[in-house]
Amino acid sequence: MKTVYLCSICNISSGNCGEDCAFCTQSAHNNTKIERYRQKELKDIIYEAELAKKSRAVGFCLVTAGKGLDDKKLEYICKIATKIKKDISGLSLIACNGTATKEQLKELKKAGIDSYNHNLETSKEYYDSICTTHGWEERFQTCLNIKDAGLKLCSGGIFGLGESVDDRVSFMDSLQELQPDTVPLNFFHPNPNLPLENKTVEIEDALYWIRYARQKLQNSVIMVAGGREITFKDRWTEIFQAGANSIVIGNYLTTKGNKPNKDIQTIEKLGYKIAQNCNK
Ligand code: SF4
Structure with missing residues (x-):
């Protein structure tokens, strides 16, 4: 019986990002109407x-907007991770805070972070077409740092940015090289204020x-993340027959x-099992 892993994401620092990723509503370069805040309060995160x-999530992901980790952000995330690990048992913690060094990642691990998400987003060849403020190579390097620091690697990307089939193949080749534990596949969610085809x-x-x-990626958990509802609509459960075994x-x-309950009911009606923990 197929087991489905559920993951929940928490935007702990939203918007005002100086990077210009074309698909992202949190970039200050894209004039989107979103909620913006520097640091969510600890009690709200808990x-x-x-x-x-x-809601039966086995993974909880702490996401910050912005290029990468600095000392302040690192301290903030370590504080949150320590508190969650102390108060709530059985949740695997994922951090998603942009570019990070091996030393910073080791600090996160010490504080209780189990896994780090850093997406390649798209192919090495296409990346400059969707972001000009940083390069693909440094994204790949952060993924290597994550593995070196002894954290689980969560890395995938997003489809629908105008990339070609060759780009998608190249993107998958790069993921295969990294062998992430989890591969989140996002599907572009159009927004009229983003500089991409709607x-x-x-x-x-x-x-x-x-x-x-x-x-x-036979050894990876394949997660369908952002854009699931808008892309697949009422056919979204076909993602499991296609090979996905995780959703946000x-x-x-x-x-x-x-609503999480609605999705869980649908998954269970299909005869799939909801994972009780992150162990494969
Ligand atoms: S670095 Fe992250 S938060 Fe900033 S624009 Fe790019 S995807 Fe969005």
């Missing part, structure tokens, strides 16, 4: 972590690339998701 646990990925196309990822439940960073 509340969300408890809610995630009740359209979603076709369902059949999206399912093809999930199947491709499943074959290419609840809301995303700046867009709303389905």
Whole structure:
């Protein structure tokens, strides 16, 4: 029986990012209407972590907008991780805080972070077309740092940015080289204020690339993350037949998701098991 891993994400520092990633509503270069705040209060994060646990998430991801970690951010995230690990049992903690050195990642690990998310986003060849303020190579390097620091690696990307089939193949080749523990596949969520074509990925196309990822990355958890609802609509459970075995439940960073209970009921009706912990 297929086991489905649920993960919940928490936007602990939102918006005002100086980078110019074309797909991102949190970039200050893109004039989007989103909530912006520097640091979410610890009590609110704990509340969300408890809610995630009740919603049967096994992973809880602490996400900050911005290029990468600095001393202040590192201290803030370590404080949150320590508190969650002390108060809530059984949640695997993921940090997603941009570029990071091996030393910074080791600090996070010491504080209780289990896994670090840093997406390659797209192919090495196409990256400059969607971001000009930093390069793909440093993203790849951070992924290597994550592994070197002894954290689990969560790395994937996003489809629907105008990339070619060759770009997608190259992106998958790079992921294969990294062998992430988890590969989040996002599908572009159009927004009229983003400098990209205002359209979603076709369902059949999206399912093809999930199947491709499943074959290419046989030891990784394949997670369908942002854009699931808007891309697949009422056909979203087909992602599991295509090879996905994980989803993000609840809301995303700046867009709303389905109600977790509704998704869980649907998954269980199909006869799939909801994972009780992150162990494969
Ligand atoms: S670095 Fe992250 S938060 Fe900043 S614009 Fe790029 S994707 Fe968005």
